Amino acid sequence: MNRCCRHMPKLCRHFPVTDHRLLKKKLERSDGLQKERVNMDAMEAIFTRRSTRRMKPELPPKELIDKVIEAGRMAPSGSNSQTTHMIVITNKEVLSKLAAVVQDAFAAMEVGPDAYVSLRNSVNAAKKGNYVFHYGAPVLIVTANKKGYGNAIADSACALENMMIAANALDLGSCWINQLHWLDENENVRVCMEALGLEQDETITGGLILGYGYDGRPVRSELKRTGNPVTYVDDNNSVQA
Numbered sequence: 001m002n003r004c005c006r007h008m009p010k011l012c013r014h015f016p017v018t019d020h021r022l023l024k025k026k027l028e029r030s031d032g033l034q035k036e037r038v039n040m041d042a043m044e045a046i047f048t049r050r051s052t053r054r055m056k057p058e059l060p061p062k063e064l065i066d067k068v069i070e071a072g073r074m075a076p077s078g079s080n081s082q083t084t085h086m087i088v089i090t091n092k093e094v095l096s097k098l099a100a101v102v103q104d105a106f107a108a109m110e111v112g113p114d115a116y117v118s119l120r121n122s123v124n125a126a127k128k129g130n131y132v133f134h135y136g137a138p139v140l141i142v143t144a145n146k147k148g149y150g151n152a153i154a155d156s157a158c159a160l161e162n163m164m165i166a167a168n169a170l171d172l173g174s175c176w177i178n179q180l181h182w183l184d185e186n187e188n189v190r191v192c193m194e195a196l197g198l199e200q201d202e203t204i205t206g207g208l209i210l211g212y213g214y215d216g217r218p219v220r221s222e223l224k225r226t227g228n229p230v231t232y233v234d235d236n237n238s239v240q241a
């Protein structure tokens with residue numbers, strides 16, 4: 001299988017969606033170090049994943065990017081719908097153009113003190129100028145899904161989390177990037193994204209950046225989870241229904 005995604009032909013190098021078995025073969029053929037990285041334990045990859053925002057401008061090899069995308073495509077989806085669309089942007093001109101469009105969109109926005117803190121921060125930074133929502137990373141993966149599909153965000157989140165964990169296992173940094181989702185209905189963003197392959201019946205559900213950390217390694221320092229409460233209901237609990 002070597003299906004092609006729907007990109008703007010002028011800007012896109014015809015990014016192929018590769019069969020993961022072929023990709024696995026390719027990685028097996030590469031050097032021992034890379035093989036070791038691919039075999040990182042799943043729990044270790046989950047527990048050491050952190051958001052990496054400062055990245056080298058250097059583009060990771062295509063085999064590694066493809067492997068991350070394949071991990072996203074292997075994610076579960078509601079009713080096995082498999083409608084999460086991943087738009088993989090590595091074109092520097094396009095990345096700069098998107099940053100400018102996002103900056104202009106946020107700079108024109110007024111938000112009150114009750115607005116979601118990250119949105120408020122983005123708007124304030126954009127008004128000051130030089131706001132680059134993707135931190136100048138070499139790869140931006142935008143996820144989209146069918147408008148009106150009830151599992152659109154959930155399916156995309158499964159794909160994004162798979163990709164972030166796979167990136168860590170491959171020694172790549174990643175960070176969820178949500179600005180294009182917030183601006184999904186902005187006309188300039190839609191024009192830009194539709195030129196890059198977003199379908200008219202799709203909504204932007206999220207995205208992530210990918211690349212080598214500025215020192216060559218992804219961020220892996222521990223960030224303790226003090227939230228995310230857990231409630232166990234087991235045989236020792238007496239529950240009055």
Ligand SMILES: Cc1cc2nc3c(=O)[nH]c(=O)nc-3n(C[C@H](O)[C@H](O)[C@H](O)COP(=O)(O)O)c2cc1C
Binds near residue numbers: 051176223
């Ligand atoms: C739904 C979602 C949206 C996020 N949006 C952004 C974003 O737009 N920009 C950003 O720098 N980080 C973003 N993040 C990353 C979070 O800030 C980060 O996951 C959180 O601070 C925990 O840190 P960790 O990922 O290093 O464990 C987002 C994370 C999630 C799950």
